[in-house]
Amino acid sequence: MDELDLQLSEIVLFELPTFEAAQGFRVRLRPRWPGWSHNDEGLWLFAAELGDGADALALLLREAQELVGDLDLLAVVFVLDGRSYVLPAAEPLYVRAEKQAA
DSSP states (O other), rough: OOOHHHHHHHHEEEEESSSSHHHHHHHHHHHOOEEEEEETTTTEEEEEEEOOOOTTHHHHHHHHHHHHHHHSEEEEEEETTTTEEEEESSSOOHHHHHHHHH
């Protein structure tokens, strides 16, 4: 494993559709997960460094999943170890709407 592979395995890269979504991720996640963000031709990239904790990935993905729902997004793509995955919102939008109406 070369140094670049090691660095990539310690970073989760989220692909976000808007500046507002990137700002939401920055405000909510940046205090716990350092990293960077970048605008790449209409797509916002948000990187989060995992750190040393054994449960760091699970905690980050759980928090991001809740944030995806809070931002009224259906899902976002994230990249980990060079592979792309889809992270759905924590709760379907129709369930949240029903709760708010009750």
